[in-house]
Amino acid sequence: MKKFGSIIWKNSIYLLLVGIIGIFVFILMDLRKTVDHLSKDMVIKSQLRTNLELENFFSTVREDIIITAQEHAVQKYDHTDYHRLNAELRPLVKNKRQLSSIMMATSKGDEFMILDLDTSWMFRITTEGSKDSMPEQLFWQDTENNEPHYRSKKDQQYDPRTRPWYENAMAHDEMHVNWTDPYTFFTTKEPGITISTRFKDTIDDIDVVVAFDILLSDLSEFTTSLDISPNGVVFILTEDERVIGLPCKSGYETNEQIMADVLKPYKELNNDKINQTVDVWNSLDDKDSCFHFKSEGENWWGSVQHYNISDDDQLLVGVMVPESDFVGEVIHSEKVIIIGFILVMIFTVYILKQYRDKQKSNHQLQSQKEEIMQKNSMLESANEEITNAKHEIEEKSNEIFDSINYAKRIQTAILPPPSFWNKNLPESFVLYIPKDIVAGDFYWMDVIDNEVLFAAADCTGHGVPGAMVSVVCHNALNRVVHEFGMHQPAEILDEVTDLVIETFERADHEVKDGMDIALCGLTLDTMQLEFAGAHNPLWLIREGNAEYEGLELSMELEGKSLYEIKADKQPVGKFAHRTKFTYNKITVQKGDTIYLSSDGFPDQFGGDNGKKLKSKSFKKLLIELCKHDIKDQKEILEKAFYEWKGDFEQLDDVCVIGVKV
DSSP states (O other): OHHHHHHHHHHHHHHHHHHHHHHHHHHHHHHHHHHHHHHHHHHHHHHHHHHHHHHHHHHHHHHHHHHHHHHHHTSOOOTTOHHHHHHHHHHHHHHOTTOSEEEEEETTSOEEEEEEOSSSEEEEEESGGGSSSOOEEEEEOTTOOSSOSEEEEOSSOOOGGGSHHHHHHHTSOTTOOEEOOSEEOTTTOOEEEEEEEEEEETTTTEEEEEEEEEEHHHHHHHHHTOOSSSSOEEEEEOTTOBEEEOOSSSOOOSHHHHHHHTTSBGGGGOOHHHHHHHHHHHHOSOTTSOEEEEETTEEEEEEEEEEESSSSOEEEEEEEEEHHHHHHHHHHHHHHHHHHHHHHHHHHHHHHHTTTOHHHHHHHHHHHHHHHHHHHHHHHHHHHHHHHHHHHHHHHHHHHHHHHHHHHHHHHHHSOOHHHHHHHOSSEEEEEEOSSSSOSEEEEEEEETTEEEEEEEEESSSHHHHHHHHHHHHHHHHHHHHTSOOOSHHHHHHHHHHHHHHHHTTSSSOOOOEEEEEEEEEETTTTEEEEEEEBOOEEEEEESOOOOTTOEEEEEETTEEEEEEOOBSSOEEOOTTOOOOOOEEEEOOTTOEEEEEOSTTTTOEETTTTEEOHHHHHHHHHHHHTTSOHHHHHHHHHHHHHHHHTTSOOOSOEEEEEEEO
16 A cells, blocks of 8 residues: 555656646747747837838938928029028038038039038039039138138039939929939049939029938948947848948948948848848748847847838838847746756656655745746736836827827917908908918918908928917017007018017027918908018909009909919018018909918829929919809818819918908
8 A cells, every 4th residue: 555655656746747847848938939029029119210210310301302492493593693502501401410412403504512521611513514614613611601712613524414313303293302322422422322303493494403412421320320229230221232321330430431331232241140131031921020030149130121212212221139139038037947947857856766755845846836936927027018118108199199289279279260350351261271280371360440461371391390480470470560560561571570580590500480471451441452472472353354553464264364463582581682571552342352372272282193283273273263152162172172182192281361352
């Protein structure tokens, strides 16, 4: 009987040992799955963060080139007027770390270029592709604004129309953003990429291409400074797998070292980890998945994804991070569990040899069980921390949206309430469609004696930046009317310009923000209309086609005529060639319809060909709109906007005012 009991005891120990081994294998498998899941999740987050940083790097360049093109599209472009171009373009190059130079070239071969040489500035003026004379070079120090300290002639002919950035822009529609493949710049002989777009100089009826240069050395300085984890690395390749964004932690200390390695095929960098990352990615069927590989005995995780620098151009963005950066504590726990298992095995063998000492053996087994439970608890804590981090990110995102929505309430509060507007202009409508939650466009009204002042304004930018500028401009209008007692539109705009410039000059750096505006003063008792405009004109639609003093006939359609009072070609804000705003006064007639608008509607891309509506089509739309009752025109105009826009993204804020006399 005693012998039988001993056999059962020994077998129970073996069964216990088998059970412990099974638990150990299960824990290790589950732990490995957890490590893989966490690593994949963190690699994806690192890739998303890298793409966000790249978007911040490139998006401002895309926005600035469109803004630059739009600003110059409404004014005559003179490539020899280096004083004005210096004042407009030098601050942009100086304040944007991405930019090394800006070029503006016409279809005649006339070009102006501004280049940052670090210690000085160089302007190049080329006339008709240097057909009859070599390009002229002018050199400035940072402290020089009026005249260069040195002039010279370049000893080599140069035609901007043969450059890749010019050809790219001319091959696409107006305001289409284009990127070149990496190439060597003509002037500095440094490798880089160029963004360009074109617009029509409507005054001289010629195409103008504006281009921004970005040095690959600046792009590599950006990638080498990215810190995604203690040992993580980011690199950028072209689609044919040449390096344009060098990895960090690779010993690059000088600009010359960076320039020596950019544009090389990635294998020529002799970086084993980059080679492994790209080679594994090339072998995958699912290019969007993350993957792992071994390097120098350590587990690494990688991801390579396409980044759309524009609608037509892509880059390859690679991320590679050692597993220990993400889950070091979990890997440490895995090692502890393995050590614990070894100890369990040793104690179990000891129990088999010393099975008579039951209590001691049970104590050892219980101790090991508690240790395993403690490690499992550590894993649960790690998962909980990740979950909490996710919730915190979601809360921050909600806070940001709540703040923007509250800003919308504030901005809405400064707009004229419908009751006030309808009381003073009962036969009217306002179509107001912000691009984002808050807007740079706004409409304004005030009443002085029997004169109703009303305006449609378009501030620099849109979204939150545009809304901030709109508050400054709105307050300036109210101050000029109520504190200074002005009610003549031209005088109001002159004084508002002074206030806006004074407000923004308090900043440490130059701010050229302001607004375009169409401002009217209507006195129905005397049927007198006063007007002044910054870039934005006034349109008046009247029966017949007679000539009237102060009105320029712009379009006729089905017995109705659209007359225009042009605005001054200057903004309300800082401007190099500022003059007094023009005062316009006309007599209106019963049945006239007055329209004011920002540029959001005519500049919207849409239709079957995805092009801008443009001013001519917008005027035609207003004449057709005038057939309908003023109360119905807002709904008809809004429907027309969305039908034209279709699936295209809204480009800018929209504000249109219509008033029936």
